[in-house]
Amino acid sequence: MEITKPDFALFRDYLERVCGILLGDNKEYLVSSRLRGIMKELEFTALSELVKKMEIDSRLREKVVDAMTTNETLWFRDSxxxxxxxxxxxxxxxxxxxxxxxxxxxxxxxxxxxxxxxxxxxxxxxxxxxxxxxxxxxxxxxxxxxxxxxxxxxxxxxxxxxxxxxxxxxxxxxxxxxxxxxxxxxxxxxxxxxxxxxxxxxxxxxxxxxxxxxxxxxxxxxxxxxxxxxxxxxxxxxxxxxxxxxxxxxxxxxxxxxxxxxxxxxxxxx
The missing domain is CATH 3.40.50.150 (Vaccinia Virus protein VP39)
Known part of the structure; x- marks a missing residue:
């Protein structure tokens, strides 16, 4: 999944606005790996299409935020x-x-x-x-x-x-x-x-x-x-x-x- 700089900037701003998560620069690879399945399922080729759809589809928005959220965790972390x-x-x-x-x-x-x-x-x-x-x-x-x-x-x-x-x-x-x-x-x-x-x-x-x-x-x-x-x-x-x-x-x-x-x-x- 190829992500252009403008599309990445659009998605990064949107993600921060809806859930506060701040993506660093040059994290296109992370977005691509996390969202590849959703993009394929919706048959979207550009990230801007996904952002446009998320604006009106709360379930999709939840699904994308879910995919972008890190759920790595441990028992008794740091003890x-x-x-x-x-x-x-x-x-x-x-x-x-x-x-x-x-x-x-x-x-x-x-x-x-x-x-x-x-x-x-x-x-x-x-x-x-x-x-x-x-x-x-x-x-x-x-x-x-x-x-x-x-x-x-x-x-x-x-x-x-x-x-x-x-x-x-x-x-x-x-x-x-x-x-x-x-x-x-x-x-x-x-x-x-x-x-x-x-x-x-x-x-x-x-x-x-x-x-x-x-x-x-x-x-x-x-x-x-x-x-x-x-x-x-x-x-x-x-x-x-x-x-x-x-x-x-x-x-x-x-x-x-x-x-x-x-x-x-x-x-x-x-």
């Missing part, structure tokens, strides 16, 4: 955020309340929200009666990723990417060539489709927000807007956890940095 949750945040929250509201803002195919849910189970095993109600709202822009997450069924290859053996046997059940998340882990996770450029007002208020490894795809202005609006979803003193390669800068009035060695998290100000 220390989950350790911080288990050893610092949950004890701190349980000192003042018995309920937990948590938002996982880029849930992909479910590895992160289920990892969080397993950490909650582990905490409850060690601290009986401390937590009695927990809700994880897990959102993503990709409908196919959300369907996979809701199914909660993973093959050995997917589980090989970070799943500890003891947690696999404790929180999954074997189904022929795959493993399914147990009901006690899955029940507290609520999946919803959400474009991070859109309103968060229907999500509720949270003690903790995981927004990890997604801000890297956005421009500086979009990042700042998302982080400002996440601030309004946090309860007083609530915490924000970002990805290992992501840092919060330029919003000193909204968040204070908390050093956790290893790892940095951010506490809501005001």
């Amino acid at each position: 220390h955020p989950f350790k911080i949750l288990q050893e610092k945040l949950l004890p701190e929250i349980c000192a003042k309340q018995k309920n937990l509201d948590l938002w996982c803002a880029a849930s992909s195919t479910g590895q992160e929200p289920y990892s969080i849910s397993m950490i909650i189970e582990e905490f409850k095993r060690s601290n009986p009666g401390k937590l009695t109600s927990e809700k994880i709202v897990a959102t993503d822009i990709s409908s196919s990723a959300l369907e996979a997450a809701k199914a909660g069924q993973y093959d050995q290859l997917a589980l090989g990417r970070g799943m500890p053996e003891d947690l696999l046997t404790r929180y999954f059940s074997k189904h022929e060539n795959s493993w399914k998340v147990n009901a006690n882990v899955a029940a507290r996770v609520q999946y919803r489709m959400l474009n991070l450029l859109h309103s968060y007002s229907m999500l509720g208020k949270f003690d903790v927000v995981f927004c990890r490894n997604v801000l890297i795809y956005f421009s500086g202005d979009v990042k700042k807007d998302i982080l400002t609006r996440i601030h309004s979803t946090l309860k007083p003193g609530g915490y924000l956890l970002l990805g290992a390669s992501e840092a919060l800068s330029g919003l000193p009035d909204l968040y204070e940095m908390v050093q956790c060695s290893p790892g940095i998290i951010y506490r809501k100000k005001g």
Whole structure:
């Protein structure tokens, strides 16, 4: 699939406008590989035809955004955020309340929200009666990723990417060539489709927000807007956890940095 410079610029601008994803220069090869199947199916030869069609076809728009979204993910990615949750945040929250509201803002195919849910189970095993109600709202822009997450069924290859053996046997059940998340882990996770450029007002208020490894795809202005609006979803003193390669800068009035060695998290100000 040949992509001209003007067509690439048109598509790049459109993609950023509808979902915030910022494609770098010279990424024609990426667009070509991700969209080849859709272009062939529609019998389009130029990317400009696809953009024109997306303007009036919301299902096609969703399909294209889905194809352009990276759904690479791991269990317990970077490990220390989950350790911080288990050893610092949950004890701190349980000192003042018995309920937990948590938002996982880029849930992909479910590895992160289920990892969080397993950490909650582990905490409850060690601290009986401390937590009695927990809700994880897990959102993503990709409908196919959300369907996979809701199914909660993973093959050995997917589980090989970070799943500890003891947690696999404790929180999954074997189904022929795959493993399914147990009901006690899955029940507290609520999946919803959400474009991070859109309103968060229907999500509720949270003690903790995981927004990890997604801000890297956005421009500086979009990042700042998302982080400002996440601030309004946090309860007083609530915490924000970002990805290992992501840092919060330029919003000193909204968040204070908390050093956790290893790892940095951010506490809501005001």
